[in-house]
Amino acid sequence: MTANTESVDAIVEIERLSTRFGDAVVHEDVSLSVRRGEIFAIVGGSGCGKSTLLREVILLQPPASGSIRVFGREVIGLSDEQALPLRRRWGVVFERGALFSSLTVTENVTMVLDEHTSLSPRLTGEIAALKIALTGLPADAGPKYPNELSGGMRKRAALARALALDPELLFLDEPTAGLDPLSASGIDELVRNLRDVLGLTIMMVTHDLDLLWRASDRVAVLGQGRIIGTGSMTELSELADPLIREYFHGPRGRAAREQAWKRNSTSPS
Amino acid sequence: MPDAIKAGDPAELTVAAAPAAGSAANAARCTGVWTVAGISGLERRIDALQWPAAGEVAIETSAIVALDTAGAWLLQRTVRDLEARGLVVRLIGLRPEFNALAELIASRGVASAGGAPARRPGMLEGLGRKTFGEAREVIDFLAFVGESFTVLWRSILQPRRIRWRAILHNIETAGFDALPITGLLSFLMGVVIAYQGADQLQRFGANIYVVDLVGIAMLRELSPLMTAIIVAGRSGSAYTAQIGTMKVTEEIDALRTVGVVPQELLVLPKMLALVVVLPLLTVYTDITGVLGGMLMARTQLGLSYRVFLDRLDQAIVMSTYLTGLCKAPVFAMIIALVGCHRGFQTAGSADSVGRQTTISVVQAIFLVIVIDALFSVIFNMLDL
Numbered sequence: 001m002t003a004n005t006e007s008v009d010a011i012v013e014i015e016r017l018s019t020r021f022g023d024a025v026v027h028e029d030v031s032l033s034v035r036r037g038e039i040f041a042i043v044g045g046s047g048c049g050k051s052t053l054l055r056e057v058i059l060l061q062p063p064a065s066g067s068i069r070v071f072g073r074e075v076i077g078l079s080d081e082q083a084l085p086l087r088r089r090w091g092v093v094f095e096r097g098a099l100f101s102s103l104t105v106t107e108n109v110t111m112v113l114d115e116h117t118s119l120s121p122r123l124t125g126e127i128a129a130l131k132i133a134l135t136g137l138p139a140d141a142g143p144k145y146p147n148e149l150s151g152g153m154r155k156r157a158a159l160a161r162a163l164a165l166d167p168e169l170l171f172l173d174e175p176t177a178g179l180d181p182l183s184a185s186g187i188d189e190l191v192r193n194l195r196d197v198l199g200l201t202i203m204m205v206t207h208d209l210d211l212l213w214r215a216s217d218r219v220a221v222l223g224q225g226r227i228i229g230t231g232s233m234t235e236l237s238e239l240a241d242p243l244i245r246e247y248f249h250g251p252r253g254r255a256a257r258e259q260a261w262k263r264n265s266t267s268p269s
Numbered sequence: 270m271p272d273a274i275k276a277g278d279p280a281e282l283t284v285a286a287a288p289a290a291g292s293a294a295n296a297a298r299c300t301g302v303w304t305v306a307g308i309s310g311l312e313r314r315i316d317a318l319q320w321p322a323a324g325e326v327a328i329e330t331s332a333i334v335a336l337d338t339a340g341a342w343l344l345q346r347t348v349r350d351l352e353a354r355g356l357v358v359r360l361i362g363l364r365p366e367f368n369a370l371a372e373l374i375a376s377r378g379v380a381s382a383g384g385a386p387a388r389r390p391g392m393l394e395g396l397g398r399k400t401f402g403e404a405r406e407v408i409d410f411l412a413f414v415g416e417s418f419t420v421l422w423r424s425i426l427q428p429r430r431i432r433w434r435a436i437l438h439n440i441e442t443a444g445f446d447a448l449p450i451t452g453l454l455s456f457l458m459g460v461v462i463a464y465q466g467a468d469q470l471q472r473f474g475a476n477i478y479v480v481d482l483v484g485i486a487m488l489r490e491l492s493p494l495m496t497a498i499i500v501a502g503r504s505g506s507a508y509t510a511q512i513g514t515m516k517v518t519e520e521i522d523a524l525r526t527v528g529v530v531p532q533e534l535l536v537l538p539k540m541l542a543l544v545v546v547l548p549l550l551t552v553y554t555d556i557t558g559v560l561g562g563m564l565m566a567r568t569q570l571g572l573s574y575r576v577f578l579d580r581l582d583q584a585i586v587m588s589t590y591l592t593g594l595c596k597a598p599v600f601a602m603i604i605a606l607v608g609c610h611r612g613f614q615t616a617g618s619a620d621s622v623g624r625q626t627t628i629s630v631v632q633a634i635f636l637v638i639v640i641d642a643l644f645s646v647i648f649n650m651l652d653l
Binding site: 088101102113117118119120126130131147163196 | 304305306308309310312313337338339342343346369370373374377617618619620621
């Protein structure tokens with residue numbers, strides 16, 4: 001499951017990134033890289049700047065200093081026009097979905113396609129239906145409006161929209177936040193399947209330990225504005241750093257880990 | 270794989286004119302970048318292709334250099350279309366890295382384009398639906414008015430349920446904060462009336478009657494009406510937007526669950542505040558309007574302030590002033606009730622908040638003018 005040696009080129013590279021809000025330092029000297037084809041997770045306590053980091057990578061917020069390269073291109077300081085070719089190559093799923101509430105699920109997807117391609121309405125409709133099916137939504141979800149969907153379905157619909165242009169890179173902000181355990185584990189599987197089938201690179205922010213154990217290849221732990229550890233979950237859980245230990249060996253951390261082990265022993269893969 | 274989007278040829282599908290020698294199958298060939306960016310226009314070209322009427326078609330796919338779900342779907346759809354015409358289709362030579370994707374797309378059932386397109390109702394049906402909708406809105410509004418007055422009655426019986434702080438806050442935002450704009454507009458209105466009247470009155474040497482003109486027009490009609498229209502635009506829209514947004518974010522439901530009647534918290538303070546504040550604003554705009562007229566009468570007709578005020582005393586009887594003023598609380602009720610009702614009618618989306626706010630302002634102004642006309646008829650019958 002881990003990234004193959006043949007595709008180690010970095011899709012996202014963050015170097016010496018610092019962020020400040022006024023006097024408050026959010027990140028100091030953060031460096032990490034996401035390799036092609038891997039599911040990379042950023043974890044950390046609430047308010048440690050995980051989502052801010054993600055927002056900086058997807059050009060929604062400028063950092064104070066440092067460099068961020070996506071597909072080998074420096075993204076800091078790009079104009080909207082320069083950023084467009086990059087934006088077409090990645091998809092973003094926001095924490096609360098951020099579906100356009102005045103459009104149906106299908107329209108949410110076709111709108112993106114119409115904006116960037118000149119395909120016929122028939123074909124965009126079919127592609128949208130395909131994307132909606134890929135994310136595991138039933139076909140009758142298409143004509144529904146976002147406020148008629150449950151939280152888990154909304155997440156999937158947001159994922160369908162993010163996949164509209166067949167991106168190579170997918171950003172997920174808390175993909176399982178606010179979902180019941182069953183829907184959340186559905187998302188775990190979905191994320192892995194999509195990566196395998198569509199060859200996506202996925203960078204996600206989460207604090208869901210189950211999702212981390214089940215779906216992530218590598219994890220960076222963010223704490224006190226720095227990266228305090230990077231590695232697979234197994235590697236991280238053996239580190240001695242008190243913050244990491246607290247995170248992974250609390251009661252919930254242990255439960256999630258045991259679950260992951262159980263799963264692995266019952267389904268050898 | 271999709272790196273080639275920037276470079277590389279656009280997707281293409283070509284059909285050989287005749288079967289190659291020594292082969293029974295007709296040959297077709299896919300080339301280029303079969304991605305969402307690469308397939309634009311390809312669809313039309315595929316539709317225009319001349320396929321053999323029957324037999325076998327072998328589609329050579331080894332020259333597809335990039336494939337994504339959109340491209341895979343278009344390929345799959347073409348295959349299905351051909352098979353539906355009775356041809357036997359074989360895909361050959363697809364690069365191994367695309368196999369998983371092609372299989373995934375092939376395994377999906379026929380992806381329909383989001384169901385049948387919505388049927389457009391006929392003219393008669395449209396008219397019927399519209400009429401029915403309007404009638405239901407009227408009934409809804411009446412129900413809302415009834416509900417609000419029930420809540421008002423309950424509050425009067427238990428005065429400690431009245432939210433004085435909210436009322437005072439609304440008085441400030443809807444009334445005090447509106448002083449500059451209503452005052453300025455009313456002043457200008459007084460100026461305009463005096464200016465227009467002066468020209469006509471001067472011809473008859475009836476300069477002094479400009480006082481009657483300005484005084485009666487402002488006090489009886491213009492000042493209450495204009496103030497109501499401004500307040501409807503300022504505060505009515507704000508009421509709708511506030512309640513509408515609360516509806517979208519489920520705050521209204523949250524209020525109900527903690528045992529607060531939303532009307533009591535959101536409608537009553539606004540209604541009571543506006544009923545207090547709109548008459549006060551009207552008195553204020555009466556004054557600024559007359560001041561505007563007074564200024565114009567002096568510069569245009571040479572009427573001194575003293576003469577103007579003396580004449581005003583004779584020209585305006587108490588009933589003129591009161592007929593204007595007594596309309597204000599009614600207008601206030603309409604504005605507050607329409608604004609709040611529209612807010613509660615909001616459903617679901619940000620779009621809906623905008624739509625309801627527009628309707629709120631239009632409806633409030635419309636009703637204010639209609640009620641004003643009704644008042645005129647009634648006062649006329651009462652000889653006021």
